[in-house]
Amino acid sequence: MIVVMKEGATREELQSVVELLESKGLGVHVSEGAEKTIVGVIGAKDRVRELPLEALSGVEKVVPVSNPFKLASRAFHPQDTLVQVGEHVIGGGTPVIIAGPCSVESQEQIIEAAHLVKQAGGQLLRGGAFKPRTSPYSFQGLGEEGLKYLALAREATGLPVVTEIMDAELLPMMESYVDVLQIGARNMQNYTLLKAVGRSDKPVLLKRGLSATIEEWLMAAEYVLAGGNPNVILCERGIRTFETYTRNTLDLNAVPVVQYLSHLPVVVDPSHGVGNWRYVNAMARAGIAAGASGLIVEVHQNPQEAMSDGDQSLTVENFSQLVQDVRRISTALEPETAGILKS
Template sequence: MILILKHQATDDQIDHVLRRVEAMGLKHHLSRGTHRTIVGIIGDEEQLREEPLKAIPGVAQVVPVLPPYKLASLDAHPEPSVIEISGVKVGGGHLGMIAGPCSVEDRDRMFRIAERVVASGANLFRGGAFKPRTSPYAFQGLGEDGLKLLREVGDKFGVPVVTEVTDPRLVELVAQYADMLQVGARNMQNFALLTEVGKSHRPVLLKRGMSATVTDLLMCAEYILSQGNANVVLCERGVKSFDPATRNLFDVAAVPLVHGLSHLPIIVDPSHATGRPDLIPACAMAGLAAGADGVHIEVHDCPEEAKSDGPQALLPDQYDELAAQMKSLAGLLGKTISPLAAK
């Protein structure tokens, strides 16, 4: 921790700062510059964060040296983490390709879509059984019946399934059926939910909140990691912007930024980031080129009949074409699309 003192800090104030640091059982290093005086503090930063250091007279700024997300940082784990979801690897050069409809719908449709996306190269199938919707009158999902159907699809095609959990009370139920638990953007800072999915030890897909910073995202991952669950995959799905041309602003820079701060894998979701099928292919490729560890794309065989988010879904043929392009790009980048485990 570094304390930057005010330009007009007196000698008595500086001495008081040093005494306060010593009283906490910590060491200090005083550096007097031409324009600034700096106090470097050596010791447990967790203890320092509990102290109101900026309230000490003469202190202008408190600057942490280490990030607050201890377990998610590269300091804790210098090598990229590889997360395994029922045999499918994500991270460390292995790409996770998630595809499927926004919501779990009727059985025949789910089987048709799963068959197409798996044939195209998807190695994780997605679909929401519990849907947090802006309107209370919108389709809220099929609940446990949807989970059962999703599990049936996963078993039929030998593909791991990922679905959203919206409530701490539902974690145990969803974990019975899903290979991976998704925490959606609206729930990114639902700390009770993060704690429960951390206790479940199921792999977790954590989506960035629509108004969240990268630090916010990593701190939420820290909640999950702190419960002993190291299997976290981050997801950049766009943040709110003033421009209505796209659903959200696709922050592709977040991908290399996260890799420079954390060992956790991060995938991109151009479906929610743009909300426009015509922009999804370019943004998916841009995400991979920026270093993403996978791509999350919504696919539906008849978007006009979709229960939710139909306008932003790709058709199976469109996904097939994009999947081929992503596979070629992965080869150029020296990465592999993790294969499905043999049945």
């Protein structure tokens, strides 16, 4: 942490900053520059961050020099984390494709969808039973009934199941049905929920919030890791910008940035990222080329009959094409083929 004093800050103002820091047991290192005096603070970074130094007279600003995340940082855990889900590994070299409808609509629908996803080359099944909807009047999902159908779909196809949890109270019930617990974008900073899934032994797919910085996203992961659950999969799903031709702006920059800062695997959701089926294939290809460990894609047997997100759902035919295109890219980038270096 560095404290930058204002130009013209007095000796007394500097002194009171130094005294406050020392009273908290922190090391202090003063550099007087031509224009400004800078105070370096040495010590446990959490304690430093808590101090309201900008409230002190004579202080211009406080600049953190360390990232606030620890367990999520690559410095702490240099090797890539590999998350095992059934027989699949997320974070190894081969991209894993998670696909399925936005919502579980019926037993038949989800079992059929699971078969189609599997045939087309998907490895995990997604489907929402509890749906976070902007409107209280929209379809809110089938609830536990939907989880039962997901479990049946898994039984029928062997595909592990990913579904969203919205309520900490329901965790034990949900654990009995699902393989991966998804935290949705709107709940990325629902700390009650993050603490709950931190105590689970199911892997957690943590979506980035609509306007979350990468740092905040990693701090949300830190809540889960700090709770004792090491199996966090990050999911980039689009951020909010001024652009209106796309529903969100899929931020693929996050893929290499997360890989530099953290050991956690990151997957990409092009369906929510763009919100329009026309652009999903292009962004799926791009996500894999950027180095993502997988994709999560909305597919529906009949998008125009979907009960939610039909506009961004792929037909099975288009999904099948996507799987092929993506495989072609991942093969082209394989180290043995490509001699590609981790940048």
